[in-house]
Every structure is written in C-alpha cells, then in structure tokens.
Amino acid sequence: MDLTQYTRDNLAEVLRRHGINPTHQRIEIAHAMYSRHEHLSADQVLASVNERHPETSRATVYNTLNLFVEKRLIREVIVDPNRVFYDPNTAPHYHLYDVRTGRLTDIDASGIRVSGLPRLPAGVVTEGMDIILRVRSAGD
Amino acid sequence: MDLTQYTRDNLAEVLRRHGINPTHQRIEIAHAMYSRHEHLSADQVLASVNERHPETSRATVYNTLNLFVEKRLIREVIVDPNRVFYDPNTAPHYHLYDVRTGRLTDIDASGIRVSGLPRLPAGVVTEGMDIILRVRSAGD
C-alpha cells in the first residue's frame, strides 16, 4: 500500500496502526494535518476540516488533536504564548520561529549535535528535547 | 554598591540602569522576581506582590512584566501551554521541564555545545536559542 499519498483510506490505516479508531472526523483531521506540510493551530485545523466536512465541532478537533498527540501521531510545538501548534512531522527535528511573523519552520536534526547536557537524576525519563531558534526577520 | 542584596534601593538602581522609571509597583514586582530564585507566572507574581503591597492590579503586573522583558531585565519562558513563565536569570542557560509536575529548572549553558545549526538567510537576526529538555519524573 502506498502511504506516500494521503488518501483517506491510507490515513485510516495509519490511525489503526496507532491504535486509533478511524472515524470520519478523525480521518478528516488527519488529512488536514498531513496534506499541508505545515504547523497548524487547532483553529486552523478546524477551519481546514470545515471546508470539506462542515459541522465538525471545535470539541472534536481538540479531542482528536490531543488524542493524536497522546498516540504519537503528531507533536505539540509550544513556541507561541497564544496557541499551541501541531506538527505532523514526528522525525527528530527542531524549530525556527520568527517572532515577528509568527512563522514556524522545521530544522532537520541530522547534522545537529548537542553535547555537555547534564546527567538526569534517577527515575527521571527524557520525553524529548526541543530546540527553538528564535529569530527576527528584517521588518517592513 | 552591593547589588547582591535585593534591597528596594538596589532594585531601583537596576531599573534605572535598564531605562525603567522605578515606581513603587515596579520595584515590588522586581523584588518578587529576584528575591525568589524561581520561574514565576504572572499570577504568582501578582500573589507575591499583593502580600506586601496589596491592591497592585493585575494590569500593572502584566504591563510591568512585559516592560521588563522588553528592556531585557527578565526573560519569558514558553514551555507550558497554559501560561508564560518569567525568568530573572538572563545569563545564557537552558531549561529542564518536568511535564508531570510542571516544575521548571535551569540548566547552565556553559559546557553545552550545539553544533551543526544551519546558516540563517540574510536579514534574519537570531534573538536567542531555547533548549528545553522535557522529562517525566517517576509518577505516584
């Protein structure tokens, strides 16, 4: 099966593989996340989904995005004090955030090496490391 | 002048040096930030200030914290989707965030080296780099 095309059938299969019951709404939300290769806020996902499948509720979008995060289908990116962004790219990578425009871009993690991090206390498990390069582009 | 003691006189001087007119409220807010060596949310600052100087308004606390950030007296730490933390430590350092407890700890930046970061496009200026090590401590 060709999973490089984000057809709804393929997405249903992806959801199943992550232990998620693939409902219409969930498939539409997954489609919104994967078809654009961008970081979307919950509101943007809601708008995108409602273009095709009107009357999907805000509650469902929030529920579903949280479910996807929990099941490791997507990642939260916490970079903007006003809203959470969701990132369909789960490969190791970091972020470039333009504080002027709010634009968020991926930085591939291969090639980046971080050394000298402290040893963690016993019983503490790393969930992940975020690196955010905050930049400001030339203004208008 | 001994600035290792965060007396109100010393704090007034620090504010002046950063180009901030030192009012009563601003000094109290600076005191709240510096006397505890912790990361505080706006609400925690408000509570702390009101212990000593009751009737300092929420608006003033937000105005002042934003002013302090703008004047580089403190830093914003965006790590928790629910609220912004403010960090009185402006020396280079990174953060350890316990997603279970919400506890935020400093990691000294000396000793940490990051290599392989991409070159930035022309006209783009680095504002800073955040490194957040997300961990989960052993649960109850």
Next chain:
DNA sequence: ATGCGAATTAGACACAGTCCAACTCGCTGG
C-alpha cells in the same frame, strides 16, 4: 430492526492575558 458503547456535538465555562477610559501619583514651576 434493536441495542450498545464509543464518538460527537453545542454550548457553557475557565482562565490567561489585553484593552480602555478614568483616576492617582509624584514631580516641577510659580
């Protein structure tokens, strides 16, 4: 067709943070 549990829904709610117009404070000149 019927019944069931899971998912979805609308709307109320919670909460951080901002905005605004009125007020007050601390200073400076008379």
Next chain:
DNA sequence: CCAGCGAGTTGGACTGTGTCTAATTCGCAT
C-alpha cells in the same frame, strides 16, 4: 504650599484558547 502635568496605575470589560458536560448520534453487532 499649591496647581498642573504627564506618566503610571486601576478596575472592569473584553478576547481568544482550550476544557467540560450532558445530551445526542453514529456505526456496528446481534
């Protein structure tokens, strides 16, 4: 000592994101 001025502060209304809840609907198995 008072008046006047501008900066700073204030309470309260407002905004936007995200959560909660109780009722409904959906898809599926019998």
